[in-house]
Amino acid sequence: MVKKSLQRLYLFLIFVFLYLPIIVLIVLSFNNSRTRVVWGGFTFDWYISCFQDEKIMSAFLTTIQITFLSALISTAIGTLAAFGISAMKKRGQTICLGATNIPLLNADIVTGISMMLLFVRFMDLGFMTVLAAHITFSIPYVILNVLPKLKAVNRSTYEAALDLGATPLYAFYRVTWPEIRPGVFSGFMMAITMSLDDFSITYFTKGPGVNTLSTMLYTELRKGIKPELYALSTILFFIVLIVLLLGNIRPQRKAQQL
Amino acid sequence: MSKHLIEFTDISKSYDGSLVLDELNLYIRENEFLTLLGPSGCGKTTTLRLLGGFETPDKGRIHFDGADITDLPANERKLNTVFQKYSLFPHMSIAENIAFGLKIRKKSKSYIEDKIKYALKLVNLDGFERRSVDSLSGGQQQRIAIARAIVKEPKVLLLDEPLGALDLKLRQNMQYELMRLKEELGITFVYVTHDQEEALMMSDTIVVMNQGYIQQIGTPEMIYNEPENAFVADFIGHSNILDGTMLEDRLVEILGVRLPCVDEGFGQNRPVDVVIRPEDVELVSPAEGCMEGTVTSLIFKGVHYELDVMANGYEWLVHTTKHIPEGTKVGILVTPFNIQIMRKPESSDEKAVEVDV
Missing domain, CATH: 2.40.50.140 (Nucleic acid-binding proteins)
Incomplete structure (x- = not known):
């Protein structure tokens, strides 16, 4: 009994450490007071002025553009790459997966600086360089999500479709695609979250005037803390949360159906 | 006897430099139950895959019903395969699985429904239309795989160790079932197995293979009673x-x-x-x-x-x-x-x- 309650307490403490900062942030975003220490009553004011702030809104727009474009493009490239890798022999697979995993483990700041050095050599830093950077670091996540699905797909089901008269394209669309779709979808979701909360790589590859939410937050926070930023951070947190939930619930429900 | 439906001429095939089939010559008669028998790696599955159109030979030609089909893609060949691992489409119902090939041929809805009913009856699984693939046992899945292949009315049915994953009792039942099907459909069966009892029991003709070479071709009685060499004698x-x-x-x-x-x-x-x-x-x-x-x-x-x-x-x-x-x-x-x-x-x-x- 004692042991059990100790276990519960331990778990509770872990969750407190994990989520207390975020809870504080969320609470403060509704606080009708400019200081952090006093509770001035409940308000939506910060959310309203957050949406009226031009800087915030332009950063928000940029973020959405970059997030969705980079997620779409990296999902397409990553899925094709997964097909290529799965068709390779064992040795080639190991080498290729290793090569795609290194950027995954590499410190963001190193990736960011090296990309910046590369980009300034050929073009001006700006929207396109941020987009290119986001596509690049998202691809490995897509590959990691699609590859296991692709390996689980029985190659002979594809052959069976051909055998029954399907053209290779039709066989892929009707047989292979439905089986890897959950993997592609969760890869896409992963790419969205990665792109959404990246700071360091964006910071180094963005040009003047281009800001995503995270870099904008950083520059604004240096000037002083505005309560609108609490509201913005809260929104950002919930967007990521929803995306993650979507990505996790969908494959699970699929699994239960079977 | 009846005419040669399929002819392999000087077929060679190698994977990664190792020869799997060497100058194979074989003909298959119309309406016969022919079994390719041999240990794993003897080239029997490769022979079947060449016929199904999933591999192309390095050398040699394959003729089907008088026409050269060596370079014809799998989806244009008039034969169907029952795969070793069933290979049903897991996200489709049983009826959708069986209808797959017919829909491609743009058959009418009523035709497809009749065919599904007929095929399910033939494999003794009436009323399974709406079931999902995962709710079936291994033996039932194999029957569906057979049903799916035969609704296209192929001239030849290729079976790649279809009973390999089933337990002994079920396997024996399915052996009788396959022989009955062969009788009812009146088409050619090309069967691949490493189980000599299965081969002896079901076949009209057995082709014993080892390491890419045909060791002996003959009726089950000939193969058993008069093996041509020590390998055949031992394997049988x-x-x-x-x-x-x-x-x-x-x-x-x-x-x-x-x-x-x-x-x-x-x-x-x-x-x-x-x-x-x-x-x-x-x-x-x-x-x-x-x-x-x-x-x-x-x-x-x-x-x-x-x-x-x-x-x-x-x-x-x-x-x-x-x-x-x-x-x-x-x-x-x-x-x-x-x-x-x-x-x-x-x-x-x-x-x-x-x-x-």
């Missing part, structure tokens, strides 16, 4: 395979004993392989036999006892219904008709025979 069932010398027509010497036999035309004093089936060895009293031996082990096998008998330095495998305890002195007797003489492999083509029998 446990046998006593002995080194012998063909002294002259109708006289062979094994283990220092001269025995009359019925084979001719091997020449004089030629080394040969001699096959004697365990059920053809008669155990008599020591004085009556052509050689004397001692029973070294006795195992009860249900229908018969399996005995090892040591005689003239060779351990004979003997099947008998008599209970003869270990240590008994016995005489071994073989009637001339039951001694099967085979040439020793000579050319490189036949070398494959010697390895790991």
Whole structure:
């Protein structure tokens, strides 16, 4: 009994450490007071002025553009790459997966600086360089999500479709695609979250005037803390949360159906 | 007999530099049940995949019904395959699985529904239309795979070890089922298996393969009773395979004993392989036999006892219904008709025979 309650307490403490900062942030975003220490009553004011702030809104727009474009493009490239890798022999697979995993483990700041050095050599830093950077670091996540699905797909089901008269394209669309779709979808979701909360790589590859939410937050926070930023951070947190939930619930429900 | 429906001519195929099929020549008659039999890696599955259109040969041509189909893609061939791992489409219902090929052909809805009903009845799974693939047992899935293949009314059905994953009882049931299907459909079956009992029971013609070479083609009776070489003899069932010398027509010497036999035309004093089936060895009293031996082990096998008998330095495998305890002195007797003489492999083509029998 004692042991059990100790276990519960331990778990509770872990969750407190994990989520207390975020809870504080969320609470403060509704606080009708400019200081952090006093509770001035409940308000939506910060959310309203957050949406009226031009800087915030332009950063928000940029973020959405970059997030969705980079997620779409990296999902397409990553899925094709997964097909290529799965068709390779064992040795080639190991080498290729290793090569795609290194950027995954590499410190963001190193990736960011090296990309910046590369980009300034050929073009001006700006929207396109941020987009290119986001596509690049998202691809490995897509590959990691699609590859296991692709390996689980029985190659002979594809052959069976051909055998029954399907053209290779039709066989892929009707047989292979439905089986890897959950993997592609969760890869896409992963790419969205990665792109959404990246700071360091964006910071180094963005040009003047281009800001995503995270870099904008950083520059604004240096000037002083505005309560609108609490509201913005809260929104950002919930967007990521929803995306993650979507990505996790969908494959699970699929699994239960079977 | 009926005409040749499929012809393989000088087919060679290698993967990563290792030769899987070497100059294979084979014809398949219309409406026959032909089995490709051999151990794993003998090239039987490759032969089937070449026919199905999933592989292209490095050399040689394949003709189907008079037309060259060597370069025809799988989806345009008039034959269908039942795969080893069932390969049903997991995200479709049973009816959708069966309808898959018919929808591609743009058949009418009522035609497809009739076909589904007919096919399910044929494989004894009436009323399974709406079930999901995962709710079926292995045997049922295999039946659906067969149903899915036959609704397209192929001239030839290819079966790649379709019963390999089923348990013994189910496998035996399915064997009868397949024979019945073959009768009802009246089409050609090309069957791949490594199970010699299955092959003997179901086939009209058996093609025994090893290491990319055809070892023997014949009816089950021919393959069993008159194996052409030691590999076939051993693969088709446990046998006593002995080194012998063909002294002259109708006289062979094994283990220092001269025995009359019925084979001719091997020449004089030629080394040969001699096959004697365990059920053809008669155990008599020591004085009556052509050689004397001692029973070294006795195992009860249900229908018969399996005995090892040591005689003239060779351990004979003997099947008998008599209970003869270990240590008994016995005489071994073989009637001339039951001694099967085979040439020793000579050319490189036949070398494959010697390895790991």
